[in-house]
Structure formats: C-alpha cells, structure tokens
Amino acid sequence: MNFPVWDVPLLGGGMLIAIVAILHVFVAHFAVGGGLFLVWSEARAYRRRDADLLAYVRRHSTFFVLLVLVFGAVSGVGVWWTIALVSPWATSSLIHSFVWAWAIEWVFFFVEIAAAFVYYYGWDRLDRRTHLAVGWIYFGAAWLSLFVINGILTFMLTPGRWLMTPTLSAGFFNPTMVPSLVVRTASAVALAGLYGLVTAARLGGGDGPKDTRPPAEESRQRLARYAAGWLLAGVVILPVAGAWYVSRIPAAARLLTVGGAPAVTIFAALSMALSVLIFLIAYFGPYRQPRFANLLVASILLVLGLGVTGVTEWVREAVRKPYVIYGYMYSNGIRQADRARITDLGVLQAAKWVDRQAIAGSRMKAAAEIFRAECRSCHTLDGYNALRPLMHGWSEQFIDYQLQRLNELKGYMPPLVGSEDERRALAIWLAGVARGPAFSAPPTQRESDSGQAALPEREVLR
Numbered sequence: 478m479n480f481p482v483w484d485v486p487l488l489g490g491g492m493l494i495a496i497v498a499i500l501h502v503f504v505a506h507f508a509v510g511g512g513l514f515l516v517w518s519e520a521r522a523y524r525r526r527d528a529d530l531l532a533y534v535r536r537h538s539t540f541f542v543l544l545v546l547v548f549g550a551v552s553g554v555g556v557w558w559t560i561a562l563v564s565p566w567a568t569s570s571l572i573h574s575f576v577w578a579w580a581i582e583w584v585f586f587f588v589e590i591a592a593a594f595v596y597y598y599g600w601d602r603l604d605r606r607t608h609l610a611v612g613w614i615y616f617g618a619a620w621l622s623l624f625v626i627n628g629i630l631t632f633m634l635t636p637g638r639w640l641m642t643p644t645l646s647a648g649f650f651n652p653t654m655v656p657s658l659v660v661r662t663a664s665a666v667a668l669a670g671l672y673g674l675v676t677a678a679r680l681g682g683g684d685g686p687k688d689t690r691p692p693a694e695e696s697r698q699r700l701a702r703y704a705a706g707w708l709l710a711g712v713v714i715l716p717v718a719g720a721w722y723v724s725r726i727p728a729a730a731r732l733l734t735v736g737g738a739p740a741v742t743i744f745a746a747l748s749m750a751l752s753v754l755i756f757l758i759a760y761f762g763p764y765r766q767p768r769f770a771n772l773l774v775a776s777i778l779l780v781l782g783l784g785v786t787g788v789t790e791w792v793r794e795a796v797r798k799p800y801v802i803y804g805y806m807y808s809n810g811i812r813q814a815d816r817a818r819i820t821d822l823g824v825l826q827a828a829k830w831v832d833r834q835a836i837a838g839s840r841m842k843a844a845a846e847i848f849r850a851e852c853r854s855c856h857t858l859d860g861y862n863a864l865r866p867l868m869h870g871w872s873e874q875f876i877d878y879q880l881q882r883l884n885e886l887k888g889y890m891p892p893l894v895g896s897e898d899e900r901r902a903l904a905i906w907l908a909g910v911a912r913g914p915a916f917s918a919p920p921t922q923r924e925s926d927s928g929q930a931a932l933p934e935r936e937v938l939r
Contacts, residue, residue, distance in 0.1 A: 480565040480810075481830040482849045487860030490563030490853075495794070497559050499787045501552035506786075507672050508545040508589075509619045510665030514673055514707060515541060515596070516612030523605060529696040530703070535600055537676045542597045544672075546590060564854065566810030567633075567801040574639075574648055575629050582625040588618040623661060631657045634726060634797050640804055656722040663718055664786075667711025671782045673704030674763055678775040701770030705763035708778075712756045716749075727803060729888065730796035738889050741795045744788045751785045798889035807891035809854045816894050824850055824895035844906030847899055858910060868911035876911070877904035 485493050515538055522531035561568045572579065592615035599608050628649040632639065639648035677700045723731060734745040758778060763770035801808045811819065819827045825836065825843060828850045836843040858865050868876065880900050884892040893900060 479829050482853050483562045484849070484853060485563070485857075487857060489855070489857045489861045490559075491855055492861040494556075494559045494563055495787075495791060497552060497555045499783075499790050501549065501556050502790055503668070503783050503786045504544060504549040504552065506623075506661065506665040507541075507668040508549050509616070509623050509662070510667070510669030510707075510711070511541050511545065511672060512593075512612070512616040512619045513666070514669035516609060516616055518703075519612060520609055523609075530700065533677065533680065533700050536680070537673065538597055538600070540672075540676050542593055546593055550590070564801060564810065567806060570802060570806060571629060571633075574643065575632075575645060577645060578625050578629060578649060582622050585618045585622040585625065589615060589622060592618060620662070620665075623665070624658060627658050627661055628654050633801065634730065634793070634803050636803055636805060653722055653725045656718060656725055659718040660715065660722055663711045663714035665711070667708050667715070668782065670704045670707025670709070670711065670759075671778055673707060674701060674759075674770060674775040675772070675779055677701040677704050678770055678772040698767035698770065701763045702767040705759050705767070705770070708759050709756065709764060712752060712759070715752060726796065730803070733796050733798070733889060734792065738795065738798075741792055741889075744792050744795070748785055748789045748792060751781055751788070755781050755785065795889070799884060799891040809851050809891055811851070811891065811894060816892065819894045820896070824899055840902050841906050841909075843899070844902040847895065847903045848906065851893060851895070864907065865910055868907060871908065871911050873904055873908035876907050877901060880904055 483490060488496075515534055518530060518534045518537075521527070522534060592611055595603075596608065596611045596615055599611060603611065628651070631653040632648045632651050635652045635654075636648055637651040639651070641647075677697065680697045680700065723734070729737075733741045736742055755778060758774070758781075762774055797803055797808075799807055800813075801810070804813065806812050815827075824847055825831055825833070828846070831846050831850070836846055852864075855862060857863050871879075877900065879886060880893050880903060883890045893903075
C-alpha cells in the first residue's frame with residue numbers, strides 16, 4: 478500500500494504479467510537446455526566424426542543465439558518492468574530479501590551472454606577444445622542462473638524457515654527449492670529437444686559450403702529422431718519430479734489443485750493431459766517414425782509445449798493464493814502482519830497514494846479508491862477476472878456478506894481489511910457496478926441514492 482496502483486484495462490495486471498512471463502519462461506528454459514544440447518551434440522559429432530550432426534549444430538546455434546539473446550533478454554527485462562509496476566510491494570520484498578542472490582545471478586547472466594556470443598562467433602576462430610570449453614561455460618552459467626532464480630521463485634510459495642528467521646539462506650533453501658529445480662531442469666532438456674525438432678525439420682537439400690551443406694533426407698530423419706530423444710527424456714522425468722514438488726507445497730495450496738478452486742483443478746489436469754499428448758506425438762511420430770518429422774508436426778509440438786508451459790506456470794502462481802509470498806504478504810500487497818493495524822486505522826488512511834481531499838466529500842469515490850487499493854491487483858470490472866459479470870444480480874446486502882467473509886467463502890482470496898464503514902461503502906459501490914457500466918466512474922449523486930452519507934471524516938482525513 479506504499480505504491481500507486483497501475484491500472485491495466487481489460488487484461489488486468491496479473492494477466493499482463495502472465496503473458497510476458499510465460500513467453501519468457503518458454504525461451505529462458507530453452508536457453509538452459511539448448512546450451513546443453515549444443516555443446517553435448519558438438520562433442521558427440523567430434524567423437525563419432527558425424528559431419529551431418531556438426532553441420533546441424535552450427536545451423537541450430539544461429540537460431541539459438543537469435544532467439545535466446547534477442548527475445549529471451551528483452552522479455553526478461555519485460556518481466557521486471559511488469560512485476561515492478563503491477564506488484565511493487567512483492568518486488569521490493571524480493572529485492573531486499575535476496576539482493577545478494579540477484580547480484581550473483583546477474584554475474585551468471587553476464588557470463589552466459591558473453592559465452593553465447595563467443596561460442597557462436599568462435600566456430601571458425603577457435604580450436605575444437607576451446608570452442609567446447611566455451612560451450613560448457615555457457616551451459617554452466619545458464620544453469621546456475623536458473624538455480625538462483627528457482628530458489629527465489631520457490632520461496633514465494635514455500636518461504637519455510639524464513640518466516641521465523643528472515644535470512645537469505647533460510648528463504649533460498651526452502652522446502653520446494655530442490656524438487657522445483659529438477660522440474661525446471663527436465664523442462665529445459667525437453668524444450669531443447671522441442672526446439673531442436675523445429676530446426677531439424679527445416680533441413681533439406683541445397684547448395685553451400687561442404688561443412689554447412691544441409692544433410693540428405695536420411696540424415697535429416699536421424700537428426701529429428703535425435704532431437705525427439707531429448708524431448709522424451711525431459712518429459713519422462715517431469716511426472717516424478719512434479720509429484721515430488723507437489724508433495725512439498727502447503728496442504729492448502731495442494732487442495733486448490735484437486736477441487737478447491739475449479740479453474741486451478743482444470744488447468745492442473747490440462748497440464749498433465751498436454752504433457753501426455755506431447756509424449757505420444759513425439760514418441761510415435763519423430764522418434765519412431767522420423768520420416769513424419771516435418772515442420773507441421775514440429776510446430777504442433779511447439780504450440781503444445783507453449784500450452785503446457787502456460788498452464789503449468791499459471792497453476793504454480795494460482796496455488797499461492799491468497800498470498801503473493803505465502804504466509805507473509807497477500808496478493809494485494811498487504812502484509813499479513815499489518816492486517817490488524819490497517820483494519821483499526823482504515824485502508825484509506827493507511828494507503829499512501831490516496832487523494833484524501835478528493836474523496837472526503839464522496840462516499841462512492843472513497844469506495845472506488847478502496848477497490849483500487851485492495852482488489853485491483855487481481856480483478857478488473859469487465860476484462861479478465863472481471864467482477865461485473867461475477868456479481869450480476871447480487872444485492873448490496875449479499876455483497877456486504879461476501880466482503881465480511883472473503884477468506885472463508887473463497888480460500889484463495891485475502892480478507893478485506895479496513896473499517897466497517899469502508900466495507901459498507903465498498904459494498905454499495907460494487908452493487909452499483911453489478912447493475913451496469915454506467916457505474917464504473919463514481920457519480921457525484923450516488924451518495925443520495927444509497928441513503929448513506931459520505932464516509933466520516935476520520936476515515937479519510939486525520
């Protein structure tokens with residue numbers, strides 16, 4: 478509540494974060510697994526004197542560098558911008574709690590970027606041993622970057638001992654840190670094979686220097702089968718690692734995936750179903766029948782892979798509700814420890830970015846500010862996670878009843894904090910919102926419609 482609220486029309490802030498973050502994760506995990514794929518395959522090509530595999534790795538490295546260093550880096554910055562604007566309270570907590578971990582991760586990231594450029598431009602400039610060493614340096618830095626970020630991300634759901642002893646090590650080495658690291662590493666390997674199938678499917682006949690000439694159809698099929706093997710290896714590990722991860726999350730979070738929240742349950746089931754579908758298509762297609770490993774099949778698998786990434790990341794975020802940092806900070810940025818203080822003081826008095834002069838004479842303008850402070854981080858009025866269609870037909874009394882028991886009726890929602898007058902004003906405003914779009918902007922005469930006076934001055938000015 479120490480920061481202004483950034484309104485994102487229709488999409489909402491949470492959905493904007495999801496779009497940017499899912500696309501970034503889909504490429505960032507490839508940055509890890511793809512690095513291993515490149516250096517492992519190059520070493521394999523040298524050991525087996527496989528000119529076709531070596532030529533393929535060279536071509537694949539161009540695709541890899543363009544995707545990872547351009548889109549991956551830009552989308553990473555996009556993630557920071559969106560989370561800082563939508564959830565500044567949580568972002569600030571993560572920075573202050575893990576400042577040294579972030580500093581270490583940025584060093585790994587710098588090494589990763591530098592090594593990627595040296596690896597790409599070193600094909601004809603470095604000897605084999607040095608070139609392979611650079612490749613391994615890249616993969617090591619990329620995986621260590623994943624290692625650090627994974628520890629911070631898992632902290633948000635399972636802070637563990639950090640809640641009692643807020644130290645970096647207590648938060649970083651949390652209950653789900655290791656199982657999540659296995660899940661993400663397996664995902665990186667699977668994505669390496671998935672992207673490898675795309676570049677293998679695009680190989681064909683043509684002219685060019687002997688060491689870069691695309692292989693014949695037989696070699697293309699062999700390379701497609703090789704890439705499919707990477708995809709299958711990662712997918713096989715995921716169910717076991719995923720079950721291990723789920724067993725370590727809080728019981729309340731686990732319940733959300735098995736009926737506690739229907740949308741979460743559906744998405745969790747969809748994640749498993751899409752993973753099985755990817756395995757079946759990859760196994761009976763490119764792996765068993767590599768002649769069918771064309772660009773269409775590879776593209777279908779790529780889209781399915783993006784779908785799995787999206788729904789899985791969405792579920793991982795959703796099971797944290799009603800928290801953004803489990804047991805410490807609610808999804809609207811209010812710390813659990815501050816709940817009683819804000820209830821006693823009043824949310825309008827506690828929130829620093831409220832124009833108290835503008836709302837002093839208007840109960841409905843005050844209610845709109847309460848909505849912005851406590852609800853806007855997750856809800857829109859008419860877009861994603863919209864309240865207007867949800868509340869259609871609800872009476873003012875029923876809305877007020879819901880507001881009094883939000884965390885009891887809907888376990889994935891934080892409790893409403895603030896004074897009783899503020900809650901009643903919000904109920905009146907939401908009832909008007911439910912009646913139609915004309916109520917979206919607080920009218921000047923709404924107070925007389927409700928028969929209620931403006932909020933007492935003590936609630937908005939002190």
